[in-house]
Structure formats: C-alpha cells, structure tokens
Amino acid sequence: METGGGGETVEVATCACCGIGEECTARYVAGVTAQFGGTWVCGLCAEAIKDEAARRGVGLEVATRAHAEFVAGAGADPTIQVARALLQLLKRVIATAPGAPVMPPAAAAAQDLDM
Ligand SMILES: [Zn+2]
Numbered sequence: 001m002e003t004g005g006g007g008e009t010v011e012v013a014t015c016a017c018c019g020i021g022e023e024c025t026a027r028y029v030a031g032v033t034a035q036f037g038g039t040w041v042c043g044l045c046a047e048a049i050k051d052e053a054a055r056r057g058v059g060l061e062v063a064t065r066a067h068a069e070f071v072a073g074a075g076a077d078p079t080i081q082v083a084r085a086l087l088q089l090l091k092r093v094i095a096t097a098p099g100a101p102v103m104p105p106a107a108a109a110a111q112d113l114d115m
Helices: 026-035 043-056 060-076 078-096
Strands: 010-014 021-025
Touching (some): 010 026, 021 026, 043 060
C-alpha cells in the first residue's frame, strides 16, 4: 500500500479522439503521446488507430488525425456513426472472406423508409 516511493505522478489524460479521461502515470502519458504524434489517446482509440494505420499503410500520426476526424464527424450524428461502423464491418468481412459473393450495395440502400 506504499505509494510514496516510486516518484510516479498520476494524472488524468484526456483522449484526443473521444474525450474520455483516464488516470495514467506521467511516464505512460509521455510514451503514448510520443507514439501518436503528440496527442494522447485512450486504449480503445489506440487500438482503432493502430488498426487504421495497418489497414491504410500509413503512420500512426496520420491515422490518429484520421481517427480524430472520424470520431468528431461521427459524434455529431449517431446514425452516421452506426452506419459507418456497419460499413467498416461489412468491408472487413467481405475483404477477409475467401470467395466472397458479390453483394449489390443497392439492396441495403434501397430500403429508404420514410420516418
Ligand atoms: Zn479515445
């Protein structure tokens, strides 16, 4: 229970993407900040950014910016957020499936129901 010996400062870091706050040691914050181009991101966003970087073949800094814009844009409209998430999931499923059947994208979009 002794916490006075380490010299580790705990601070609340705020995610540059989703705005969530996490308690981290200063050393951890510095490490993440250095890795993601000067911004601190939470664990969830970090995973998403790494995934994005690998998929696009870009650096973490570029992916961080893209992810931040994605979250900011999607956050404005929950419907778009869900739609984009589904679209990404779909793309991934199609991309990883070995003889993926051709699915007409118009089939889903055609169901344009009036509210
Ligand atoms: Zn986040």
